[in-house]
Amino acid sequence: MSLQKFIEDFEEAVEDIEPNSLTAATNFKALEAWDSLAVLTVTDVIDMEYAVLLKKKDFDCARTVEELYDLVTQVR
Amino acid sequence: MVSRNLYIVGAGGFGREVYCWLKDVFPLERDWQFCGFLDDAPDALDGMNYEKGVVAPIHGFIPKQSDVFVCGVGSVPAKMKLCQPLIDRGAQFLTLIHPSVVIGDNVKLGTGVVLCPGVVLTCDISLGAMVMINCHSSAGHDVTIGDWSTISGHCDLTGYTKLGTGVFFGSGARIIPGKSVGDNAVVGAGAVVIRSVAVEQKVFGNPARVFA
Numbered sequence: 001m002s003l004q005k006f007i008e009d010f011e012e013a014v015e016d017i018e019p020n021s022l023t024a025a026t027n028f029k030a031l032e033a034w035d036s037l038a039v040l041t042v043t044d045v046i047d048m049e050y051a052v053l054l055k056k057k058d059f060d061c062a063r064t065v066e067e068l069y070d071l072v073t074q075v076r
Numbered sequence: 077m078v079s080r081n082l083y084i085v086g087a088g089g090f091g092r093e094v095y096c097w098l099k100d101v102f103p104l105e106r107d108w109q110f111c112g113f114l115d116d117a118p119d120a121l122d123g124m125n126y127e128k129g130v131v132a133p134i135h136g137f138i139p140k141q142s143d144v145f146v147c148g149v150g151s152v153p154a155k156m157k158l159c160q161p162l163i164d165r166g167a168q169f170l171t172l173i174h175p176s177v178v179i180g181d182n183v184k185l186g187t188g189v190v191l192c193p194g195v196v197l198t199c200d201i202s203l204g205a206m207v208m209i210n211c212h213s214s215a216g217h218d219v220t221i222g223d224w225s226t227i228s229g230h231c232d233l234t235g236y237t238k239l240g241t242g243v244f245f246g247s248g249a250r251i252i253p254g255k256s257v258g259d260n261a262v263v264g265a266g267a268v269v270i271r272s273v274a275v276e277q278k279v280f281g282n283p284a285r286v287f288a
Binding site for chain 2: 013015037040041044048
Protein backbone atom coordinates (compact mmCIF):
# COMPACT_ATOMS: atom_id res chain seq x y z
CA MET A 1 0.00 0.00 0.00
CA SER A 2 1.17 3.53 -0.69
CA LEU A 3 0.32 6.92 0.74
CA GLN A 4 -0.55 8.21 -2.75
CA LYS A 5 -3.04 5.38 -3.33
CA PHE A 6 -4.51 5.99 0.13
CA ILE A 7 -5.06 9.66 -0.68
CA GLU A 8 -6.81 8.69 -3.93
CA ASP A 9 -9.01 6.20 -2.07
CA PHE A 10 -9.84 8.86 0.49
CA GLU A 11 -10.85 11.34 -2.24
CA GLU A 12 -12.98 8.72 -3.95
CA ALA A 13 -14.69 7.81 -0.70
CA VAL A 14 -15.71 11.35 0.19
CA GLU A 15 -16.93 12.03 -3.39
CA ASP A 16 -17.83 15.68 -2.87
CA ILE A 17 -14.20 16.83 -3.05
CA GLU A 18 -12.24 17.57 -6.21
CA PRO A 19 -9.87 14.82 -7.35
CA ASN A 20 -6.20 15.67 -6.63
CA SER A 21 -7.21 18.35 -4.13
CA LEU A 22 -5.88 16.52 -1.07
CA THR A 23 -2.30 16.10 0.12
CA ALA A 24 -0.79 14.00 2.89
CA ALA A 25 -0.86 17.11 5.10
CA THR A 26 -4.53 17.98 4.53
CA ASN A 27 -6.49 18.38 7.76
CA PHE A 28 -9.40 16.31 6.55
CA LYS A 29 -11.72 17.23 9.41
CA ALA A 30 -11.56 20.87 8.26
CA LEU A 31 -12.89 19.97 4.82
CA GLU A 32 -16.31 21.31 3.99
CA ALA A 33 -17.28 17.84 2.73
CA TRP A 34 -16.28 16.15 6.00
CA ASP A 35 -19.42 15.05 7.79
CA SER A 36 -20.88 11.93 9.40
CA LEU A 37 -21.60 10.41 5.98
CA ALA A 38 -17.95 10.96 4.99
CA VAL A 39 -16.85 9.11 8.16
CA LEU A 40 -19.03 6.20 7.06
CA THR A 41 -17.88 6.15 3.44
CA VAL A 42 -14.17 6.49 4.36
CA THR A 43 -14.54 3.75 6.99
CA ASP A 44 -16.17 1.54 4.38
CA VAL A 45 -13.57 2.14 1.67
CA ILE A 46 -10.67 1.54 4.09
CA ASP A 47 -12.34 -1.68 5.25
CA MET A 48 -12.81 -2.82 1.64
CA GLU A 49 -9.38 -1.79 0.32
CA TYR A 50 -7.16 -2.47 3.36
CA ALA A 51 -9.23 -4.84 5.51
CA VAL A 52 -8.94 -2.43 8.43
CA LEU A 53 -12.03 -1.39 10.33
CA LEU A 54 -11.36 2.03 11.83
CA LYS A 55 -12.99 3.05 15.09
CA LYS A 56 -14.27 6.42 16.19
CA LYS A 57 -11.14 7.01 18.30
CA ASP A 58 -8.97 6.55 15.20
CA PHE A 59 -10.73 9.45 13.54
CA ASP A 60 -10.48 11.43 16.77
CA CYS A 61 -6.71 10.85 16.95
CA ALA A 62 -5.81 11.49 13.32
CA ARG A 63 -5.66 15.06 12.07
CA THR A 64 -4.13 14.74 8.61
CA VAL A 65 -4.68 12.20 5.86
CA GLU A 66 -1.17 10.89 6.47
CA GLU A 67 -1.87 10.35 10.17
CA LEU A 68 -4.92 8.29 9.21
CA TYR A 69 -2.77 6.36 6.73
CA ASP A 70 -0.22 5.68 9.49
CA LEU A 71 -2.97 4.30 11.72
CA VAL A 72 -4.11 1.95 8.96
CA THR A 73 -0.57 0.73 8.25
CA GLN A 74 0.05 0.14 11.98
CA VAL A 75 -3.06 -2.02 12.27
CA ARG A 76 -2.13 -3.97 9.16
CA MET B 77 -63.59 5.56 -28.50
CA VAL B 78 -61.40 3.73 -31.02
CA SER B 79 -60.57 0.32 -29.73
CA ARG B 80 -57.04 -0.97 -30.13
CA ASN B 81 -55.78 -4.47 -29.51
CA LEU B 82 -53.59 -4.60 -26.45
CA TYR B 83 -51.02 -7.32 -25.78
CA ILE B 84 -48.89 -7.81 -22.69
CA VAL B 85 -45.34 -8.70 -23.68
CA GLY B 86 -44.22 -11.54 -21.40
CA ALA B 87 -46.42 -13.97 -19.47
CA GLY B 88 -44.04 -14.45 -16.54
CA GLY B 89 -44.60 -13.24 -13.00
CA PHE B 90 -44.38 -9.53 -13.74
CA GLY B 91 -46.50 -9.91 -16.89
CA ARG B 92 -49.29 -11.51 -14.85
CA GLU B 93 -49.08 -8.65 -12.33
CA VAL B 94 -49.30 -6.13 -15.17
CA TYR B 95 -52.47 -7.92 -16.34
CA CYS B 96 -54.02 -7.34 -12.89
CA TRP B 97 -53.12 -3.64 -12.96
CA LEU B 98 -54.53 -3.24 -16.47
CA LYS B 99 -57.90 -4.40 -15.18
CA ASP B 100 -57.83 -1.56 -12.63
CA VAL B 101 -57.63 1.13 -15.34
CA PHE B 102 -60.94 3.01 -15.33
CA PRO B 103 -63.18 1.81 -18.17
CA LEU B 104 -63.60 5.35 -19.55
CA GLU B 105 -59.81 5.67 -19.87
CA ARG B 106 -59.47 2.49 -21.90
CA ASP B 107 -59.16 2.88 -25.64
CA TRP B 108 -58.01 -0.71 -25.98
CA GLN B 109 -59.24 -4.22 -25.49
CA PHE B 110 -56.98 -6.84 -23.95
CA CYS B 111 -56.21 -9.57 -26.49
CA GLY B 112 -53.77 -11.76 -24.57
CA PHE B 113 -50.12 -12.31 -23.72
CA LEU B 114 -47.19 -12.61 -26.09
CA ASP B 115 -44.58 -15.09 -24.89
CA ASP B 116 -42.07 -17.36 -26.59
CA ALA B 117 -43.20 -20.19 -24.28
CA PRO B 118 -46.71 -21.07 -25.52
CA ASP B 119 -47.41 -23.04 -22.34
CA ALA B 120 -46.37 -20.23 -19.97
CA LEU B 121 -49.89 -19.89 -18.56
CA ASP B 122 -50.98 -23.52 -18.78
CA GLY B 123 -52.83 -24.61 -15.66
CA MET B 124 -53.32 -20.99 -14.58
CA ASN B 125 -56.53 -19.05 -14.58
CA TYR B 126 -55.99 -16.58 -17.44
CA GLU B 127 -58.85 -16.36 -19.90
CA LYS B 128 -56.91 -15.10 -22.92
CA GLY B 129 -53.64 -16.93 -22.31
CA VAL B 130 -50.58 -16.77 -24.55
CA VAL B 131 -51.80 -15.90 -28.06
CA ALA B 132 -48.49 -15.63 -29.95
CA PRO B 133 -44.72 -15.69 -29.50
CA ILE B 134 -42.85 -12.39 -29.08
CA HIS B 135 -40.15 -13.47 -31.49
CA GLY B 136 -41.23 -12.61 -35.01
CA PHE B 137 -44.50 -10.93 -33.98
CA ILE B 138 -45.49 -8.33 -36.59
CA PRO B 139 -47.44 -5.48 -34.97
CA LYS B 140 -50.48 -4.14 -36.80
CA GLN B 141 -51.34 -0.44 -36.81
CA SER B 142 -54.17 -1.13 -34.38
CA ASP B 143 -51.98 -3.04 -31.91
CA VAL B 144 -50.59 -1.59 -28.71
CA PHE B 145 -48.36 -3.24 -26.14
CA VAL B 146 -47.52 -3.08 -22.46
CA CYS B 147 -44.22 -4.46 -21.24
CA GLY B 148 -44.63 -7.28 -18.73
CA VAL B 149 -40.95 -8.11 -18.33
CA GLY B 150 -39.05 -6.82 -15.30
CA SER B 151 -35.51 -8.04 -15.97
CA VAL B 152 -33.56 -5.29 -17.73
CA PRO B 153 -31.58 -7.45 -20.20
CA ALA B 154 -34.67 -9.55 -20.99
CA LYS B 155 -36.97 -6.63 -21.67
CA MET B 156 -34.36 -4.94 -23.88
CA LYS B 157 -33.86 -8.17 -25.81
CA LEU B 158 -37.58 -8.89 -26.19
CA CYS B 159 -39.07 -5.42 -26.62
CA GLN B 160 -36.47 -3.62 -28.75
CA PRO B 161 -37.06 -5.86 -31.80
CA LEU B 162 -40.82 -5.24 -31.43
CA ILE B 163 -40.18 -1.47 -31.27
CA ASP B 164 -37.95 -1.78 -34.34
CA ARG B 165 -40.92 -3.40 -36.12
CA GLY B 166 -43.12 -0.43 -35.23
CA ALA B 167 -44.70 -1.61 -31.97
CA GLN B 168 -46.28 1.15 -29.91
CA PHE B 169 -45.83 0.64 -26.17
CA LEU B 170 -48.43 2.22 -23.89
CA THR B 171 -47.65 3.82 -20.57
CA LEU B 172 -49.57 2.07 -17.81
CA ILE B 173 -50.22 4.10 -14.68
CA HIS B 174 -52.17 2.31 -11.95
CA PRO B 175 -55.02 4.49 -10.60
CA SER B 176 -53.41 4.47 -7.13
CA VAL B 177 -50.19 6.13 -8.36
CA VAL B 178 -49.50 9.62 -7.01
CA ILE B 179 -47.76 12.02 -9.41
CA GLY B 180 -46.78 15.61 -8.55
CA ASP B 181 -45.87 18.54 -10.79
CA ASN B 182 -43.45 18.53 -13.72
CA VAL B 183 -43.10 14.78 -14.01
CA LYS B 184 -42.13 13.56 -17.48
CA LEU B 185 -42.74 9.95 -18.45
CA GLY B 186 -41.27 8.23 -21.49
CA THR B 187 -43.24 5.83 -23.65
CA GLY B 188 -43.91 2.34 -22.38
CA VAL B 189 -43.50 3.20 -18.71
CA VAL B 190 -45.27 0.93 -16.20
CA LEU B 191 -46.10 2.33 -12.76
CA CYS B 192 -47.51 -0.27 -10.36
CA PRO B 193 -49.85 0.30 -7.39
CA GLY B 194 -48.71 2.68 -4.68
CA VAL B 195 -45.88 4.29 -6.63
CA VAL B 196 -45.26 7.92 -5.69
CA LEU B 197 -43.42 10.35 -7.97
CA THR B 198 -43.10 13.74 -6.30
CA CYS B 199 -42.00 16.65 -8.50
CA ASP B 200 -39.59 17.60 -11.30
CA ILE B 201 -38.89 13.99 -12.21
CA SER B 202 -37.97 12.50 -15.55
CA LEU B 203 -38.46 8.83 -16.44
CA GLY B 204 -37.08 7.46 -19.71
CA ALA B 205 -38.82 5.06 -22.05
CA MET B 206 -39.72 1.52 -20.90
CA VAL B 207 -39.01 2.22 -17.22
CA MET B 208 -40.86 -0.12 -14.82
CA ILE B 209 -41.48 0.85 -11.20
CA ASN B 210 -42.96 -1.86 -9.02
CA CYS B 211 -45.35 -1.56 -6.08
CA HIS B 212 -44.85 1.05 -3.36
CA SER B 213 -41.60 2.51 -4.62
CA SER B 214 -41.11 6.26 -4.62
CA ALA B 215 -38.97 8.82 -6.38
CA GLY B 216 -38.29 12.21 -4.80
CA HIS B 217 -37.77 15.64 -6.33
CA ASP B 218 -35.44 16.03 -9.33
CA VAL B 219 -34.90 12.30 -9.80
CA THR B 220 -34.01 11.14 -13.30
CA ILE B 221 -34.23 7.52 -14.44
CA GLY B 222 -32.80 6.45 -17.79
CA ASP B 223 -34.49 4.30 -20.45
CA TRP B 224 -35.09 0.60 -19.73
CA SER B 225 -34.44 0.83 -16.00
CA THR B 226 -36.41 -1.33 -13.58
CA ILE B 227 -37.13 -0.35 -9.98
CA SER B 228 -38.45 -3.27 -7.91
CA GLY B 229 -40.99 -2.92 -5.11
CA HIS B 230 -40.50 -0.80 -1.98
CA CYS B 231 -37.48 1.13 -3.26
CA ASP B 232 -36.73 4.70 -2.18
CA LEU B 233 -35.04 6.98 -4.70
CA THR B 234 -34.40 10.18 -2.77
CA GLY B 235 -34.07 13.71 -4.11
CA TYR B 236 -31.58 14.62 -6.86
CA THR B 237 -30.61 11.00 -7.49
CA LYS B 238 -29.75 10.10 -11.08
CA LEU B 239 -30.05 6.64 -12.56
CA GLY B 240 -28.57 5.86 -15.96
CA THR B 241 -29.91 3.64 -18.72
CA GLY B 242 -30.78 0.02 -17.92
CA VAL B 243 -30.30 0.32 -14.15
CA PHE B 244 -31.84 -2.40 -11.95
CA PHE B 245 -32.87 -1.73 -8.34
CA GLY B 246 -33.69 -4.87 -6.36
CA SER B 247 -36.51 -5.05 -3.86
CA GLY B 248 -36.31 -2.53 -1.04
CA ALA B 249 -33.10 -0.87 -2.23
CA ARG B 250 -32.59 2.79 -1.47
CA ILE B 251 -30.21 5.58 -2.36
CA ILE B 252 -29.35 8.71 -0.40
CA PRO B 253 -29.86 12.17 -1.95
CA GLY B 254 -27.75 13.38 -4.84
CA LYS B 255 -25.96 10.11 -5.61
CA SER B 256 -25.91 8.62 -9.07
CA VAL B 257 -26.01 5.13 -10.54
CA GLY B 258 -24.29 4.47 -13.87
CA ASP B 259 -25.72 2.74 -16.93
CA ASN B 260 -26.52 -0.98 -16.58
CA ALA B 261 -25.59 -1.03 -12.89
CA VAL B 262 -27.35 -3.38 -10.47
CA VAL B 263 -28.29 -2.38 -6.93
CA GLY B 264 -29.09 -5.54 -4.97
CA ALA B 265 -32.18 -6.08 -2.84
CA GLY B 266 -32.11 -4.16 0.40
CA ALA B 267 -28.98 -2.21 -0.50
CA VAL B 268 -28.45 1.28 0.84
CA VAL B 269 -26.43 3.29 -1.68
CA ILE B 270 -24.36 5.99 0.06
CA ARG B 271 -21.69 6.42 -2.64
CA SER B 272 -22.33 6.80 -6.34
CA VAL B 273 -22.33 3.56 -8.33
CA ALA B 274 -20.25 3.34 -11.51
CA VAL B 275 -21.38 2.07 -14.91
CA GLU B 276 -22.10 -1.69 -14.87
CA GLN B 277 -21.14 -2.07 -11.21
CA LYS B 278 -23.12 -4.43 -8.99
CA VAL B 279 -23.54 -3.33 -5.40
CA PHE B 280 -25.18 -4.99 -2.41
CA GLY B 281 -25.57 -4.45 1.30
CA ASN B 282 -25.73 -1.62 3.77
CA PRO B 283 -23.68 0.38 3.12
CA ALA B 284 -23.76 -0.81 -0.48
CA ARG B 285 -20.50 -2.39 -1.58
CA VAL B 286 -19.21 -3.38 -4.98
CA PHE B 287 -19.57 -7.08 -5.74
CA ALA B 288 -18.78 -7.16 -9.44
